[in-house]
Amino acid sequence: MRAPVTAQEAVNVQVRGLRKSYAGQPVLKGIDLDVSRGETFVIMGPSGSGKSVLMKHIIGLEVPDEGEILIEGDSIQKPGVMDKYRLAIVFQSGALLNSLTVGENVGLYLTEHRLKKPDEIDRIVTEKLDFLGLKGVKDRSPSEMSGGMKKRIAIARALVIEPQLILYDEPTSELDPLMTVTIGEEILNLSRRTHVTSIVVTHDRDLAFGVADRIAMMYDGRLIAVGTPEEIRHSPDPVVQRFLKAEFKVENENI
Ligand SMILES: Nc1ncnc2c1ncn2[C@@H]1O[C@H](COP(=O)(O)OP(=O)(O)O)[C@@H](O)[C@H]1O
Ligand SMILES: [Mg+2]
Numbered sequence: 001m002r003a004p005v006t007a008q009e010a011v012n013v014q015v016r017g018l019r020k021s022y023a024g025q026p027v028l029k030g031i032d033l034d035v036s037r038g039e040t041f042v043i044m045g046p047s048g049s050g051k052s053v054l055m056k057h058i059i060g061l062e063v064p065d066e067g068e069i070l071i072e073g074d075s076i077q078k079p080g081v082m083d084k085y086r087l088a089i090v091f092q093s094g095a096l097l098n099s100l101t102v103g104e105n106v107g108l109y110l111t112e113h114r115l116k117k118p119d120e121i122d123r124i125v126t127e128k129l130d131f132l133g134l135k136g137v138k139d140r141s142p143s144e145m146s147g148g149m150k151k152r153i154a155i156a157r158a159l160v161i162e163p164q165l166i167l168y169d170e171p172t173s174e175l176d177p178l179m180t181v182t183i184g185e186e187i188l189n190l191s192r193r194t195h196v197t198s199i200v201v202t203h204d205r206d207l208a209f210g211v212a213d214r215i216a217m218m219y220d221g222r223l224i225a226v227g228t229p230e231e232i233r234h235s236p237d238p239v240v241q242r243f244l245k246a247e248f249k250v251e252n253e254n255i
Pocket of ligand 2: 053161170
């Protein structure tokens with residue numbers, strides 16, 4: 001089995017001059033971003049600011065109108081580059097299939113791509129579920145799991161490829177404050193134990209400050225401030241300060 005990602009294997013990510021419009025409406029208005037190897041980088045901002053769209057570009061699910069995304073200096077638009085690196089995404093919804101067991105969900109990628117023998121997949125699945133503190137749920141149905149467990153199962157599923165880069169989209173949405181802390185701890189735990197580069201997209205300020213090495217504040221399609229949690233906390237930018245004081249009207253605060 002592949003060993004966890006070492007510090008040397010973690011990848012860096014650069015975003016250069018990224019612009020994207022949908023039906024003539026600009027959503028990303030010129031994004032530049034540098035994420036270092038092994039860093040936990042949080043993109044924080046209110047709903048509708050373009051966080052998920054940015055994330056989809058970073059993982060190659062959307063194509064930029066202008067600009068580019070580089071992994072270790074390679075443009076992801078170049079043929080073969082996306083196959084060279086192991087990237088994983090934990091979607092907001094978790095996206096677990098209720099027709100499969102928890103274990104089958106976690107191992108799905110390996111099974112579908114016939115990457116391992118069944119007994120080895122079983123071993124990897126058990127190990128990843130254990131890592132997330134989910135013993136004994138392998139043969140159960142996702143429909144029996146709580147919201148927090150579903151999030152952790154989705155993280156376990158992302159880990160089966162030993163990713164060099166992992167992206168989380170709103171990993172604490174729909175969770176209570178206690179479970180938000182737990183998921184934050186899982187993200188930290190993972191980054192400490194495997195050196196994976198992590199990009200976390202969230203409108204949850206507590207999560208952002210709980211896990212980040214650095215935070216970028218996204219607002220209206222732009223990154224208006226980037227810095228350490230301390231630098232962001234003391235940012236002179238009035239929009240950042242309004243967001244930190246929760247003065248934004250966020251329609252989908254819990255979504
Ligand atoms: N595929 C799409 N087609 C049209 N508009 C989109 C699409 N994806 C996102 N948008 C719009 O882009 C804006 C930013 O969306 P999103 O990145 O999901 O925000 P966030 O994740 O920060 O809440 C929203 O106004 C949204 O409606
Ligand atoms: Mg979003």
